[in-house]
Amino acid sequence: MISIRDVSFSYYGSETDRWALRNIHLDIAPDEFVAFLGPNGSGKSSLSKLLNGIEWPTEGTITVDGRSTMDASQLPAIRRAVQIVFQNPENQQVGITVGEDIAFGLSNIGWPQHDIQNRIQWALELVQLNAGEDRLVSQLSGGEKQKLALASVLALSPRYLILDESTSMLDPIARRQFVETLHTARKAHPFAIIYITHHLEEVLDADRLVLFQQGWVRQIGKPDDILTDEDLLTSCGLELPFERSLALSLHKAGIPVSVSSSIEELRKWL
Ligand SMILES: Nc1ncnc2c1ncn2[C@@H]1O[C@H](COP(=O)(O)OP(=O)(O)O)[C@@H](O)[C@H]1O
Numbered sequence: 506m507i508s509i510r511d512v513s514f515s516y517y518g519s520e521t522d523r524w525a526l527r528n529i530h531l532d533i534a535p536d537e538f539v540a541f542l543g544p545n546g547s548g549k550s551s552l553s554k555l556l557n558g559i560e561w562p563t564e565g566t567i568t569v570d571g572r573s574t575m576d577a578s579q580l581p582a583i584r585r586a587v588q589i590v591f592q593n594p595e596n597q598q599v600g601i602t603v604g605e606d607i608a609f610g611l612s613n614i615g616w617p618q619h620d621i622q623n624r625i626q627w628a629l630e631l632v633q634l635n636a637g638e639d640r641l642v643s644q645l646s647g648g649e650k651q652k653l654a655l656a657s658v659l660a661l662s663p664r665y666l667i668l669d670e671s672t673s674m675l676d677p678i679a680r681r682q683f684v685e686t687l688h689t690a691r692k693a694h695p696f697a698i699i700y701i702t703h704h705l706e707e708v709l710d711a712d713r714l715v716l717f718q719q720g721w722v723r724q725i726g727k728p729d730d731i732l733t734d735e736d737l738l739t740s741c742g743l744e745l746p747f748e749r750s751l752a753l754s755l756h757k758a759g760i761p762v763s764v765s766s767s768i769e770e771l772r773k774w775l
């Protein structure tokens with residue numbers, strides 16, 4: 506469990522009125538799929554950095570499976586448990602080849618040297634990246650690079666995986682593939698997902714959505730509750746995808762569709 510207790514955070518210390526996060530109180534279970542939503546600058550990335558101890562809360566505490574992120578001796582375990590995949594895979598890639606890239610993190614955590622080859626293959630299969638380990642990273646497509654970033658972190662068996670706008674540089678097809686791969690991998694080897702995105706269609710099946718606004722948590726709820734509140738979404742800078750807003754209109758007209766109904770279900774009703 507990740508426990509965030511009354512956390513406020515400023516990049517400028519406590520003597521400031523410039524808060525990136527204010528009074529955040531939230532638990533994230535080890536098997537949960539939680540989405541962080543909200544406009545640019547609302548605090549989503551800052552909270553991610555606090556969760557794996559890159560930054561420390563200015564007020565309040567965060568524990569990961571009982572370990573405080575402000576206890577320096579616990580940071581290696583916390584950074585192993587909480588991994589982040591960022592927006593731009595190139596900022597994360599350290600190897601010249603696919604194999605080197607995955608091996609780097611494994612060596613860092615002291616993975617047995619004789620087993621690293623097996624683990625590289627395991628991770629490549631898990632994310633369905635059909636690239637030999639000798640492939641040059643520079644020759645991969647954007648979608649493949651992002652899958653490699655995913656493989657490199659999943660090789661380390663994180664308990665909590667943060668995806669900070671990881672799909673924002675991908676085209677729609679690569680984006681869909683990445684999301685499918687993520688969920689397939691999670692079924693095979695469960696881990697919690699903390700998913701940060703502007704694309705609501707990627708989080709329709711999340712367990713909970715957390716809406717951020719100017720550093721505050723504005724609302725927490727199930728997708729069906731949050732995605733039916735158009736005023737709330739608009740004020741948080743979020744726009745429903747077309748088929749969702751269609752579903753919502755049908756729902757409001759008394760037709761018993763859910764806002765998370767699939768396109769096929771909607772077609773049936775229409
Ligand atoms: N490295 C930084 N130094 C100072 N202020 C920052 C830094 N990173 C983010 N901020 C500020 O913190 C607030 C929250 O930003 P951020 O967490 O990046 O939001 P989001 O990820 O939701 O776009 C914003 O006001 C932003 O300008």
Ligand SMILES: [Mg+2]
Nearest residue numbers: 549550551669
């Ligand atoms: Mg951000």
